[in-house]
Structures are given as C-alpha cells and as structure tokens.
Amino acid sequence: MKTSTKLKALIQQRKALVVPGAHDVISAKLIEKTGFEALQVSGFGLAATYLGLPDMAFITFSEVQAFTFNIIKAVKIPVMADADTGYGNSINAMFVTEGFIRIGAAGMNIEDQYFPKRCGHMEGKQIIPTEEMVLKIKACAKVRNELDPDFVINARTDAIAVSGIDEAIRRGNAYADAGADMIFVEAPRTREDIVKAVKEIKAPVSINLFDNVEGGKTPLIPVEELREMGVARVSIPVGTTFAAFRGVERYLEAIKGGALAPGRTDLVSSFAEFKEVAGYTTFRTLEKEFLPKFVD
Structure with a gap:
C-alpha cells in the first residue's frame, strides 16, 4: 500500500492521528521507532536546525525537498511535507506539489499566509484573499489528481489570528470545495473554537498543538479529548526540536569547564x-x- 493511501485512510477515521514533527532523519527514525503511525517534516525545525533561523521563509523549497527526501527514504511510515505557502503563486505551488509527490511524500501542508510566511504561533501574520488560496488549492489538486489521487493536501488557514474563528471556518469550507483533503485550522484559542471548527467544516480537521512549551496559542487539550471531538489529525510539530535543544544544552552544561559526565545515561x-x-x-x-x- 502506498504511504499516501495509508495516510488518507488514517485521516478519514477522524480519530486524532498524532503526527509529530521531524527536523532531521534521526528524529524521524525515533518517531517511527516509538510507534507513531505517521510524521511530518517541520519547516520550523528545518529552519532552526539547518540555518539557526526562525520559521520566516528563509529556507528554500529545494532545501526542504532534499531534507524531506532523506527522511522519506529512512522510514516506512507516511511522511507529510511542509509546503509553506507553496513558495509563490499557484503555478509555483503546482511545481512544489509535483516535487513532493515525486519523492514519495504522503501529503503536504500548504497555508494561506502571504509570502514570506511565519510560524503559526508567531505574531504579525497576514493572509491572502480567499479567492487566491482557492485557486492555489485547485492548482495543487490538479497535480495530485494526475500523479497520486491519494496524496493528502492539508490546507492550513491562519485566519483565526487575523479575523477570528468564523472566517477560518468559511475559508476551510471554501478550501475543501476547491479540493483540499483536510483543513488545518491554525492556532484556535479555545476548546470551543475547536469544537465549532470540527462541527462546521465539511472536511477532516487538523489541529496543531505547540507541544508542551510556553508560547503556544492553542490550549494543550489531551489527545483523547480531541479524538472525542472528531479531530482528524493532531500535529505536534516542534517537540522533537525543542527536546533536542534542551537535551544538548543540558549535556554541555554537565561537561563545561573540562568536566566529564560518567554514568549520566540520562x-x-x-x-x-x-x-x-x-x-x-x-x-x-x-x-x-x-x-x-x-x-x-
């Protein structure tokens, strides 16, 4: 079975499929080894670990595609790619969609921010007109339908930060009508917003939890509760990156000044x-x- 077919089936169950983010091949292998059924490549994580920069469109598509290909080769579970805004207009987004399908990605996230984009939990976001994003999704769907009909297009809207939950729902339904397989409602502020989105959007809904860290916009609702709400996918994009950051920092603190850390298997x-x-x-x-x- 193709990984895209497997991922699509898991999403259609609407049972809060937990999809951690990987920032390199080792983190991807550990996600698979731990037993998760799918993973996503974190654009935030790639920008941070390879460039030491924030998630503000500094990393190029060719770089993301190459890193994503390495991850796909290394694991057997479905891998979702991060298409950001499609790296330009609808025609650029078609090229990106084909590129990810050709390397074996099971799906991709694509968002309705202006380029250059920024992480969904950062301030200062701006979103493109609904009509422009609808055409972009239609363009991506045309490529998907020709190359791999099961490839999952996860259309993300950042409308909550700009215009509120009702606009996010309106856009979500427009994106689903345009051919998106799943709607990624970014940064809902309350439990009630999530319930409303799942109820009113006519497609599987993805929610992003900004991991167990301070600074996220969305409340850390237990996955079981999200499953009961009918959420299709729970994205946990940067936990492995933040865990690696803290782990390396603690190790270096332990050995600084010429010390060693014998027996510190922790x-x-x-x-x-x-x-x-x-x-x-x-x-x-x-x-x-x-x-x-x-x-x-």
Missing part, C-alpha cells in the same frame, strides 16, 4: 542504541557480503 544514549537507529548493523552485513577480505 543525558546521552548508549553507543549501541545510536548505532541501531543509524542502521549500523545493516551496513556491516553488507560489508560482509560485498567487501573482499572482510575483517570482523
């Missing part, structure tokens, strides 16, 4: 654990089979 993985995730055993097996005079 700070680091074992060499064996890391080798397993990195696929060391697989390549040792290949060496035995294909390299002359192999030394064990």
Whole structure:
C-alpha cells in the first residue's frame, strides 16, 4: 500500500492521528521507532536546525525537498511535507506539489499566509484573499489528481489570528470545495473554537498543538479529548526540536569547564542504541557480503 493511501485512510477515521514533527532523519527514525503511525517534516525545525533561523521563509523549497527526501527514504511510515505557502503563486505551488509527490511524500501542508510566511504561533501574520488560496488549492489538486489521487493536501488557514474563528471556518469550507483533503485550522484559542471548527467544516480537521512549551496559542487539550471531538489529525510539530535543544544544552552544561559526565545515561544514549537507529548493523552485513577480505 502506498504511504499516501495509508495516510488518507488514517485521516478519514477522524480519530486524532498524532503526527509529530521531524527536523532531521534521526528524529524521524525515533518517531517511527516509538510507534507513531505517521510524521511530518517541520519547516520550523528545518529552519532552526539547518540555518539557526526562525520559521520566516528563509529556507528554500529545494532545501526542504532534499531534507524531506532523506527522511522519506529512512522510514516506512507516511511522511507529510511542509509546503509553506507553496513558495509563490499557484503555478509555483503546482511545481512544489509535483516535487513532493515525486519523492514519495504522503501529503503536504500548504497555508494561506502571504509570502514570506511565519510560524503559526508567531505574531504579525497576514493572509491572502480567499479567492487566491482557492485557486492555489485547485492548482495543487490538479497535480495530485494526475500523479497520486491519494496524496493528502492539508490546507492550513491562519485566519483565526487575523479575523477570528468564523472566517477560518468559511475559508476551510471554501478550501475543501476547491479540493483540499483536510483543513488545518491554525492556532484556535479555545476548546470551543475547536469544537465549532470540527462541527462546521465539511472536511477532516487538523489541529496543531505547540507541544508542551510556553508560547503556544492553542490550549494543550489531551489527545483523547480531541479524538472525542472528531479531530482528524493532531500535529505536534516542534517537540522533537525543542527536546533536542534542551537535551544538548543540558549535556554541555554537565561537561563545561573540562568536566566529564560518567554514568549520566540520562543525558546521552548508549553507543549501541545510536548505532541501531543509524542502521549500523545493516551496513556491516553488507560489508560482509560485498567487501573482499572482510575483517570482523
């Protein structure tokens, strides 16, 4: 079964599929190893880890596509790509959609902000006219229908921050009519907003939880409650990035000034654990089979 087919089926169940964000291949492999059924590539995480910059459209499509391809190759679960605003107008968005389908992505998020965009939980967002976004989704849907009808187009609206929940719902329904498979209602402020969106939008609804950190706009509602509400997907985009940040910081604090951290297994993985995730055993097996005079 194609990963896009699998992802689409999971979303249509509307049972709050939890989709953590990956910022590199190791975080993606750990998401899969832990048992999650799908993951998304975090544009926020890529900008932060590869450029050291905020999620404000500094990273290019070609860079995102290359990083996403590496992640897709490394895992078996469905991977959703981050298309930001489509990197331009509708024609640019068609090129982006084809690019992600060609590398094996199961779906993508695409949003209705002006370019350059910014993270959905940052201030200062601006959104394009509904009509422009509708045409952009129609253009992406044309590519999807030709190349992979199961590829999931997750249309994100940031309208709540600009015009409120009713405008987000109006846009969500317009985007669904244009061909979006799921509607990503970004940064709802209350539980009631989420209930209203799920009830009134005529498509599966995705909600983004800004992880267990301060600064997010959406209340941290337990996944089971979101499942009961009928939310289709729960995006947790930057938790792995923030966890990596804190983990490295704590390790460096422990060894600064020339100190070592013997026995601090709370700070680091074992060499064996890391080798397993990195696929060391697989390549040792290949060496035995294909390299002359192999030394064990």
